[in-house]
Amino acid sequence: MSAVVAEHDDHHDDHDHGPAKGILRWIITTNHKDIGTLYLLFALAMFFVGGSMAMIIRAELFEPGMQFVDPQFFNSMTTMHALVMVFGAVMPAFVGLANWMIPMMIGAPDMALPRMNNMSFWLLVAGVLMLASTLFMEGGAPAGGWTLYPPLVLQTGKAFPFAVFSVHLLGISSIMGAINIIATILNMRAPAMTLMKMPLFVWTWLITGFLLIAIMPVFAGAVTMLLTDKFFHTSFFDAAGGGDPVLYQHIFWFFGHPEVYVMILPTFGVASTIIPVFARKPLFGYSSMVYATASIAFLSFIVWAHHMFTVGMPLAGELYFMYATMLIAIPTGVKVFNWTATMWKGSMTFETPMLFSIAFVVLFTLGGFTGLMMSIAPVDFQYHDTYFIVAHFHYTLVPASVFILMAAGYYWLPKWTGHMYNEKIGQLHFWLSTVSVNILFFPQHFLGLAGMPRRIPDYAIQFADWNMISSIGGFIFGASQLLFLYIVIDTIRGGTGEKVTDEVWEDAHKHGLEWTLPSPVPYHTFTTPPAVIPTEHI
Amino acid sequence: MSTNDAYYIPHKATWPIVGTSGLMIMLAGVANFLNGSPIGTTMIYVGLLMFIVMLGGWFALQSVESETGMYNHGVGISYRMGMMWFIFSEIMFFAVFFGTLWYTRNLSVPWLGGEGAKAATQQILWPAFEATWPTNGPGKVGGEFEPMGAWGLPFLNTLILLTSGVTCTWAHHGLLAKKRDQLIKGLLATVGLGFLFVAFQAIEYHEAYTEMGLTLGSGIYGSTFFMLTGFHGFHVCVGAIILSVVLFRSWKGHFQPENHFAFEAAAWYWHFVDVVWLGLFIFVYLM
Ligand code: HEM
Ligand SMILES: [Cu+2]
Numbered sequence: 001m002s003a004v005v006a007e008h009d010d011h012h013d014d015h016d017h018g019p020a021k022g023i024l025r026w027i028i029t030t031n032h033k034d035i036g037t038l039y040l041l042f043a044l045a046m047f048f049v050g051g052s053m054a055m056i057i058r059a060e061l062f063e064p065g066m067q068f069v070d071p072q073f074f075n076s077m078t079t080m081h082a083l084v085m086v087f088g089a090v091m092p093a094f095v096g097l098a099n100w101m102i103p104m105m106i107g108a109p110d111m112a113l114p115r116m117n118n119m120s121f122w123l124l125v126a127g128v129l130m131l132a133s134t135l136f137m138e139g140g141a142p143a144g145g146w147t148l149y150p151p152l153v154l155q156t157g158k159a160f161p162f163a164v165f166s167v168h169l170l171g172i173s174s175i176m177g178a179i180n181i182i183a184t185i186l187n188m189r190a191p192a193m194t195l196m197k198m199p200l201f202v203w204t205w206l207i208t209g210f211l212l213i214a215i216m217p218v219f220a221g222a223v224t225m226l227l228t229d230k231f232f233h234t235s236f237f238d239a240a241g242g243g244d245p246v247l248y249q250h251i252f253w254f255f256g257h258p259e260v261y262v263m264i265l266p267t268f269g270v271a272s273t274i275i276p277v278f279a280r281k282p283l284f285g286y287s288s289m290v291y292a293t294a295s296i297a298f299l300s301f302i303v304w305a306h307h308m309f310t311v312g313m314p315l316a317g318e319l320y321f322m323y324a325t326m327l328i329a330i331p332t333g334v335k336v337f338n339w340t341a342t343m344w345k346g347s348m349t350f351e352t353p354m355l356f357s358i359a360f361v362v363l364f365t366l367g368g369f370t371g372l373m374m375s376i377a378p379v380d381f382q383y384h385d386t387y388f389i390v391a392h393f394h395y396t397l398v399p400a401s402v403f404i405l406m407a408a409g410y411y412w413l414p415k416w417t418g419h420m421y422n423e424k425i426g427q428l429h430f431w432l433s434t435v436s437v438n439i440l441f442f443p444q445h446f447l448g449l450a451g452m453p454r455r456i457p458d459y460a461i462q463f464a465d466w467n468m469i470s471s472i473g474g475f476i477f478g479a480s481q482l483l484f485l486y487i488v489i490d491t492i493r494g495g496t497g498e499k500v501t502d503e504v505w506e507d508a509h510k511h512g513l514e515w516t517l518p519s520p521v522p523y524h525t526f527t528t529p530p531a532v533i534p535t536e537h538i
Numbered sequence: 539m540s541t542n543d544a545y546y547i548p549h550k551a552t553w554p555i556v557g558t559s560g561l562m563i564m565l566a567g568v569a570n571f572l573n574g575s576p577i578g579t580t581m582i583y584v585g586l587l588m589f590i591v592m593l594g595g596w597f598a599l600q601s602v603e604s605e606t607g608m609y610n611h612g613v614g615i616s617y618r619m620g621m622m623w624f625i626f627s628e629i630m631f632f633a634v635f636f637g638t639l640w641y642t643r644n645l646s647v648p649w650l651g652g653e654g655a656k657a658a659t660q661q662i663l664w665p666a667f668e669a670t671w672p673t674n675g676p677g678k679v680g681g682e683f684e685p686m687g688a689w690g691l692p693f694l695n696t697l698i699l700l701t702s703g704v705t706c707t708w709a710h711h712g713l714l715a716k717k718r719d720q721l722i723k724g725l726l727a728t729v730g731l732g733f734l735f736v737a738f739q740a741i742e743y744h745e746a747y748t749e750m751g752l753t754l755g756s757g758i759y760g761s762t763f764f765m766l767t768g769f770h771g772f773h774v775c776v777g778a779i780i781l782s783v784v785l786f787r788s789w790k791g792h793f794q795p796e797n798h799f800a801f802e803a804a805a806w807y808w809h810f811v812d813v814v815w816l817g818l819f820i821f822v823y824l825m
Contacts, residue, residue, distance in 0.1 A: 110545075110547045130566065188616075213626055
């Protein structure tokens with residue numbers, strides 16, 4: 001291990017190579033670690049902004065009847081909560097991890113296109129600022145749902161063009177970020193790091209990058225047509241002029257379905273990185289993981305209309321999209337099987353990152369199962385647009401993507417900061433989150449099956465009990481996340497005071513290059529590529 | 539290790555934040571303008587100016603770095619990958635509008651005319667509507683119009699763009715063979731043909747609006763026609779401007795047979811724009 005460490009030199013801080021002073025450091029930085037930090041902190045902040053909106057939603061739904069907010073604002077909250085969480089929190093958090101970890105995992109000195117890297121981050125901030133500004137505009141923020149379906153969304157007030165342009169900015173940011181990640185992975189690997197030796201996090205990001213470049217322009221095109229329909233008299237989504245509002249849905253979901261995989265594939269990657277370390281075994285079925293990821297990505301382009309079973313598609317369409325959607329369960333099942341087999345007979349320990357990862361495997365599988373249920377077109381007529389689908393995608397996003405982001409935080413914070421987080425509080429955070437997330441979302445299955453529609457601020461009396469339970473779970477979940485905030489700040493400021501080793505976790509250096517570097521990691525790493533790479537993760 | 543062998547990692551980049559701010563101010567300006575707010579126009583100008591300054595500054599910096607040999611082979615590969623994936627994203631962007639055209643022509647317009655399972659929809663909503671193409675829909679949105687024919691200006695423009703693709707390649711051969719004269723002449727011709735294309739398209743649009751009653755508001759035909767050709771025309775403008783910069787740099791003596799990424803990127807982009815036009819000519823004008 002020390003031989004590998006000696007390969008890189010961190011005494012390179014002569015002439016121009018240190019960071020700029022003060023706040024300027026963050027504005028003009030091209031360093032992948034700085035930019036990774038910016039992304040992660042921004043995502044964390046947005047996690048709390050989006051979370052506050054969720055608290056407003058759950059407060060309003062605590063009891064039947066109108067309690068706190070008017071319906072228009074309630075709908076703005078559901079719309080903005082989704083947009084902020086998807087584009088402001090989950091996606092940027094994974095881009096942040098990619099920035100921090102990919103160069104270190106493949107033995108590269110930095111990202112391939114460092115200046116563009118800086119621009120991707122600041123465009124993200126610009127896009128989110130523009131989106132957030134709509135909250136304060138005449139007519140309120142967009143309230144037609146994050147899918148922005150016409151004709152409803154065309155009734156948005158002054159906020160409308162701002163929402164459209166924020167999508168453009170976020171799209172440019174994502175595309176630049178994705179191009180950078182792909183170029184880094186394909187062009188900057190240490191010579192010994194062949195494709196089939198790359199850590200799975202790198203693999204999943206390579207494929208996610210491709211998804212992003214393929215779909216963000218599609219979303220941009222869709223909202224551009226909304227804009228011209230509203231302001232320039234076009235008829236893309238207006239049947240009177242020969243257009244079709246359903247066309248928007250097709251385009252949106254051609255983007256939207258791969259988009260949910262943009263959030264889940266890196267999740268898979270992190271899980272596949274963490275589980276072997278704490279099971280003290282190589283990952284089971286490395287190459288099948290790679291192929292499963294690629295097949296999921298491929299399938300994600302040909303299943304979009306399972307979001308539209310009830311719009312009145314021709315029968316052949318219903319059948320095709322039903323069967324194609326079911327296929328996704330196969331590669332997904334391969335993955336779940338592999339994680340389980342990795343843990344099988346491992347010498348497991350249950351530190352916080354591992355706890356979150358195990359919860360991910362179990363709870364994500366639940367979300368996958370409800371997905372499979374909804375893929376059956378005739379029964380989806382019942383589930384569609386009810387709380388059942390809300391429960392489905394929250395299981396795939398919260399105890400999956402968000403939990404894995406937490407796991408990643410606990411797993412790499414000691415490496416980034418050189419300090420150990422407080423394991424006790426970490427585990428408390430885990431247990432509170434896991435119990436409350438189920439109180440929050442599990443009852444929503446029942447509500448949905450009983451017919452409670454989504455995106456409505458009031459409901460019939462029969463839904464009262466489960467809603468109250470769900471809201472209580474929501475408040476506990478929301479409050480527990482403050483523990484995470486505390487831990488992050490505490491760890492940055494010194495944590496437990498215990499000096500962490502370079503490998504941090506027992507034998508981690510056998511699994512990944514990042515653990516061969518000093519903790520905390522120096523500003524520049526791998527200015528010359530490492531000669532030997534660890535292969536235990538394979 | 540000599541600096542030239544190492545992958546060049548720039549530090550302290552100031553242009554990205556200028557560009558980002560410019561873009562944001564410009565788009566916020568357009569949004570304000572669309573909302574009828576008076577400060578919109580000013581914001582558009584300010585943002586656009588910042589954006590243009592960024593482009594100038596950033597590209598000038600890159601060309602100086604390139605000419606002083608700061609980029610090794612690896613950097614060149616990253617740039618090429620970046621450009622290719624960027625073009626791929628553009629392909630997907632155009633695919634949306636081509637897809638829209640396909641969907642409306644083959645699915646939604648026939649449905650409005652009562653095809654397939656939608657017979658009742660038609661009888662109840664628009665019994666008089668007959669599904670044909672071109673159409674401005676059952677509501678006759680935008681009024682009477684004449685569709686754009688293929689064999690006038692559009693065909694001429696096809697020839698122009700195809701020729702410009704050839705002159706661009708001829709310039710590239712000149713660069714590779716160290717014939718600077720051929721390089722410059724080839725580029726000059728390409729840029730000239732590019733702007734000629736744009737000029738003809740402007741005339742075409744003018745005719746459409748003033749003589750044929752064909753506007754962006756002419757139902758789905760007008761919408762798809764102007765969206766597709768308009769975005770393409772915008773790309774031709776951008777491509778021609780990029781090529782002009784490359785021309786200027788060639789004239790200043792930049793680019794070597796083994797080091798001319800900017801030229802390559804511009805040429806790829808130009809060929810991409812060319813191919814999109816062929817798609818447009820076939821699917822928008824001919825069929
Ligand atoms: C086994 C794999 C999966 C299957 C078969 C599946 C299937 C489905 C189906 C059929 C719907 C539409 C339900 C309706 O509107 O009636 C849906 C909605 C949704 N799914 Fe999944 N899903 C799967 C995995 C995932 C994953 C991994 C994610 C995210 C990481 C996800 C996120 C979503 C979201 C966000 C929606 C709702 C979008 C909306 O209408 O706002 N799903 N899923
Ligand atoms: Cu989907």
